[in-house]
Amino acid sequence: MALSFNINNAGPLAQITLEFISLRTAIHLVTGAYGWYKSYERSKSLTHLLSVSGGELVATSSFNRELYKENREHHGMMQSVVVQDGTVQSTPLPKATTAVLDHPGTACLRAMTTGILCFYGLDASVSILQDLIPFALVQYNQEDSKLDISGPLLASLRQWVSSVAVEEDCNNPLINELPLVVGALRWILTPGYKRPFKQYPTRSLRVWTVAFVMEKLGFDILAASSVISNASEYNHLMNDAPHKFRESSSVFLVVAGIEDTDPWMLNESPSIRNSELRPQLTPIRGIPWLAFRHLRGRDRDVNTQFLADVWSYAYRSASKSIGSFKVRMTLLKVKLVSQDWQTISSHHSSLLTSFSANLACICGPAMRQFVPMSSRATGWDPVKLGEQFNRLSGTLEEQTDLDEDIRDNCYILISIILGTLYGVCSRFCKDEGRQMSEDSEIAFKPDIVFSARLKYWATQIGLALKPGVHLDQWMETVYEMYLGHDNPTSLQSTSTYIKVRQEPEEKRLLLEVLFCFHIKRGQILNFPLTDDGYIQASSHLENSLTMHLNPEPEVTLLSRAYEVRADATMRLDVEPCWEADPRTVVFRVRKNGIIIAPLNIQLVLDKMFFEKLSCQCLGPIAEVTVPVNERWQNVSIDQLMRLRLPGVSYNRADINYAGNKVLIDARESSAAMTFALGIVDSRLVIIADCLECAYKHVSRNATLRDDGVAIIVPWQGEGTTLP
Numbered sequence: 001m002a003l004s005f006n007i008n009n010a011g012p013l014a015q016i017t018l019e020f021i022s023l024r025t026a027i028h029l030v031t032g033a034y035g036w037y038k039s040y041e042r043s044k045s046l047t048h049l050l051s052v053s054g055g056e057l058v059a060t061s062s063f064n065r066e067l068y069k070e071n072r073e074h075h076g077m078m079q080s081v082v083v084q085d086g087t088v089q090s091t092p093l094p095k096a097t098t099a100v101l102d103h104p105g106t107a108c109l110r111a112m113t114t115g116i117l118c119f120y121g122l123d124a125s126v127s128i129l130q131d132l133i134p135f136a137l138v139q140y141n142q143e144d145s146k147l148d149i150s151g152p153l154l155a156s157l158r159q160w161v162s163s164v165a166v167e168e169d170c171n172n173p174l175i176n177e178l179p180l181v182v183g184a185l186r187w188i189l190t191p192g193y194k195r196p197f198k199q200y201p202t203r204s205l206r207v208w209t210v211a212f213v214m215e216k217l218g219f220d221i222l223a224a225s226s227v228i229s230n231a232s233e234y235n236h237l238m239n240d241a242p243h244k245f246r247e248s249s250s251v252f253l254v255v256a257g258i259e260d261t262d263p264w265m266l267n268e269s270p271s272i273r274n275s276e277l278r279p280q281l282t283p284i285r286g287i288p289w290l291a292f293r294h295l296r297g298r299d300r301d302v303n304t305q306f307l308a309d310v311w312s313y314a315y316r317s318a319s320k321s322i323g324s325f326k327v328r329m330t331l332l333k334v335k336l337v338s339q340d341w342q343t344i345s346s347h348h349s350s351l352l353t354s355f356s357a358n359l360a361c362i363c364g365p366a367m368r369q370f371v372p373m374s375s376r377a378t379g380w381d382p383v384k385l386g387e388q389f390n391r392l393s394g395t396l397e398e399q400t401d402l403d404e405d406i407r408d409n410c411y412i413l414i415s416i417i418l419g420t421l422y423g424v425c426s427r428f429c430k431d432e433g434r435q436m437s438e439d440s441e442i443a444f445k446p447d448i449v450f451s452a453r454l455k456y457w458a459t460q461i462g463l464a465l466k467p468g469v470h471l472d473q474w475m476e477t478v479y480e481m482y483l484g485h486d487n488p489t490s491l492q493s494t495s496t497y498i499k500v501r502q503e504p505e506e507k508r509l510l511l512e513v514l515f516c517f518h519i520k521r522g523q524i525l526n527f528p529l530t531d532d533g534y535i536q537a538s539s540h541l542e543n544s545l546t547m548h549l550n551p552e553p554e555v556t557l558l559s560r561a562y563e564v565r566a567d568a569t570m571r572l573d574v575e576p577c578w579e580a581d582p583r584t585v586v587f588r589v590r591k592n593g594i595i596i597a598p599l600n601i602q603l604v605l606d607k608m609f610f611e612k613l614s615c616q617c618l619g620p621i622a623e624v625t626v627p628v629n630e631r632w633q634n635v636s637i638d639q640l641m642r643l644r645l646p647g648v649s650y651n652r653a654d655i656n657y658a659g660n661k662v663l664i665d666a667r668e669s670s671a672a673m674t675f676a677l678g679i680v681d682s683r684l685v686i687i688a689d690c691l692e693c694a695y696k697h698v699s700r701n702a703t704l705r706d707d708g709v710a711i712i713v714p715w716q717g718e719g720t721t722l723p
Helices: 023-031 036-051 065-075 104-118 122-136 153-167 178-189 204-216 230-241 283-289 306-323 347-354 357-371 382-392 402-429 446-450 450-464 471-483 600-609 639-640 672-679 693-700
Strands: 002-006 017-018 055-057 077-085 087-094 138-140 200-202 219-229 251-253 280-283 324-326 331-336 427-433 439-444 517-519 544-546 557-559 572-577 583-589 594-601 623-625 631-637 653-654 661-665 682-687 707-715
Touching: 017 153, 036 055, 036 153, 055 104, 065 104, 104 122, 104 178, 104 204, 122 138, 122 153, 122 178, 178 200, 200 204, 200 230, 204 219, 204 251, 204 623, 204 639, 219 230, 230 331, 230 557, 280 283, 283 306, 283 347, 283 402, 283 446, 306 324, 306 357, 306 402, 324 402, 331 471, 331 661, 347 357, 357 450, 357 707, 382 402, 402 427, 402 446, 402 450, 402 471, 439 471, 446 450, 446 672, 450 471, 471 517, 517 631, 572 672, 583 600, 583 672, 594 600, 594 672, 600 672, 600 682, 631 682, 653 672, 682 693
Parallel strands: 200 251, 219 251, 427 517, 544 653, 631 661, 661 707, 682 707
Antiparallel strands: 002 017, 055 138, 077 087, 280 439, 324 331, 557 623, 572 583, 583 594
């Protein structure tokens, strides 16, 4: 796909075309195995399986397909902005969707599924549809037939609902009122002339909200705006005035103490494997308001507003204390601007021990501001506070006669810990390319702070402060804190999955950028995704081809170039692996827009993790003397490309023969450094700024004297001049 536009009086630049993505790539990403358009194909599979099972998918007469189509087309538009004749104008553009279908039964099922997904997660939605489809959406081939949604049919339904959820980008909390909701949905799907009563009273705000959504999706009902607040109004509604309302049946919310509501409520709730609250989208500053929402309007000093102030103070104090981080092997260590060990009291340290003693170096300001210095203060006994947290997390039985001071102080301590953890991790997250702030939006599970997961977060971030945390545990913690990830066991090593889009930053090594998380809302459309929403790296590796080097090198001095200019002509793209499995991705290197080679992401990351050599000198040494018989020589990035013969640049450059040893200066760009790491095939690759340390490392390994060795000088920033 391309965008073309004209510029008046611009000479050779009068007409410009920007290439976004090829049409073939766009079609593949949409319709491929992991493409968002798969709900269309899965709907066909579902209808075929229903037909084989003895029924046909049909629409109920209470569903108005034309109204549904009209609402979809009206609300499914994107607004574009154009400038014409000096005037800014807005024009609607259609949004690609599979929601408007020609088959009435499929359209009705899609409308119902979309409405349910507004409130429930995948498991709950599938359970509800297991009840509703046989009840009202299937016309049986034989009158005495019954439809059991299980086995392959259940799997097909689940896959289809999953794909609809991805396309609709559903992300709302789950409230477990299923018996009430399913009963109301049965009534909504029942044709109007078969409904035993025209008005449906409910005591559940969730049911009324579901009815409102279903009304907008084309179903023949009305979510009444009036509320029934006493028995007289209820009797008038149900007995005296049912025929005075509009043709559509109405759902009324009953707030009076009347038991005779929700007449079609199920006796049993459909079984759901996961009934936890789904993550809620909230600005970071809204975290304490969700976590302590049950304390709003409380007449004690410790209420939601106070705890939000505590949280903000701890968040800002922790954020200011964080400097950068260091990755060595598979461990990540956070560096601090300043530490607070000396001023933390023994009482404060004992309170933090239940979470992580290492947090003491950054919790000091908040602890001194809101926590007394002595354990003798009322309600601040560490043992009793620990017991209270265990009660909140469900590991101990709650006591009704517990001292309220202890409960309040436990909330204060949790607020300090929670604010500190988010203050630390937010320094390594970006929102639209900028440092994440308290206004940035994340997905947060409100009740997780009163579970064992809070201690887990504190433990992992404490390890990141000292002595270091494993990369997998660090990423698992960040995903759960910011994306509400609820299945940490499915997280794989960074060498297998790319969890976030990687966008290089100026003056930072690519290795560091890999652990700067770019958090964005929405659905990724320009990469193939797995069913779990991950971008999976390809295992494909190009064959190696011997690289022709100088057969008689006479180099006695290895040295870096005095001046390196930034090269913007080489770029690195993440694209489907067309050479093997297009459901996975590779790094694809381009020079002036021309494809040079695909690179295996796992190979590049492994070298970054394990082959970087730290300098032990006072400063990086730019040159080192070497014997001629060791066959050292300098190889440029242009030489590695091997563009003279078509197709050769795709092959990895094998330098292992004849004990060749090369120095590659890749400081011109991050793309050049990544290209060198991915294209060189050598028994040893060393990433080092200091040539003295790199050469000593090679010399100490006698087994490497007759093997291929490559020293790669990494990119340091935009243009580097040696001192």
